[in-house]
Amino acid sequence: MKIEKVLNNNVVMCRNEHDQEIVAMGKGLAFQRKSGDEIDVSKIEKTFVLQNHDIVEKLAKLLEDTSEFYLSISSKVLEYAKTQLPNKLDDFLYVALTDHLSFAISRHKQGIQFKNALLWEIRKYYKKEFQVALKALDIIEQETGIRLDENEAASIALHLVNGQLSGDDMASTVQITKMVNDILNIVKYHFKMELDETSLNYERFLTHLRFFGMRYMRNETSFDSIDDFFHGQIKLKYSEAYMCTQKVATYLKNELGWEISKEEEIYLTVHIHRVTNRHLLNQKVK
Incomplete structure (x- = not known):
């Protein structure tokens, strides 16, 4: 296996038997080695596959000033x-x-x-990512003896959220998180109720809002494919939820300059109805 690029004395880029571009790590792996030299596979301690060659270039640049120790932890x-x-x-x-x-x-x-201003929202809306980030704190402590706090877990979780959006930057992730929080608050204040965060409908609503936010950040327009009759039926059947949707639409227009389509109005209305309906039914029973 030949070295394609030396990233530093302990990290190289090469290709495996499947012709995949990989990053290989090991103490002294690239010492006095250059591109084209055979790699001493006995020194390889860790490898991982990268699909994007540009990432290797960025990694090489980073490792000029940053120890590969942190790459190993990552x-x-x-x-x-x-x-x-x-x-x-x-x-x-x-x-x-x-x-x-x-x-x-x-x-x-x-x-x-540093205090992470979004700690509460991240812990609440990105539960899986936050749990992984808490595990990351364990890994970091095992490797360094340093215990970082939950503010850092929130930051790591945001990176994980961002990493699942494939190409959106961190500022977009932060803005999406704020958008989700604001919309949920609009729903709570409109219905004067707390939402059941353990319910499946709440999880579905959160998922919809996240992808809703992603479409906005990527300028992905939702074309109306629903006729006026169906839109009118939803508006009539779920009138209270539709009123709430109009408040959300006003918020999005005023804050972000985003006018949502009738199709998005329907999806939001149905999700809002589902996430609030059980609570309203319980109130009627009482």
């Missing part, structure tokens, strides 16, 4: 995350998470701690 975190999360993770996470962990641990050593 790869362990991502290996675990891949077994727990439903969507494929973007390879760029190897770069983003390595960079983040290096900075976070450096800050910790200097006694500098």
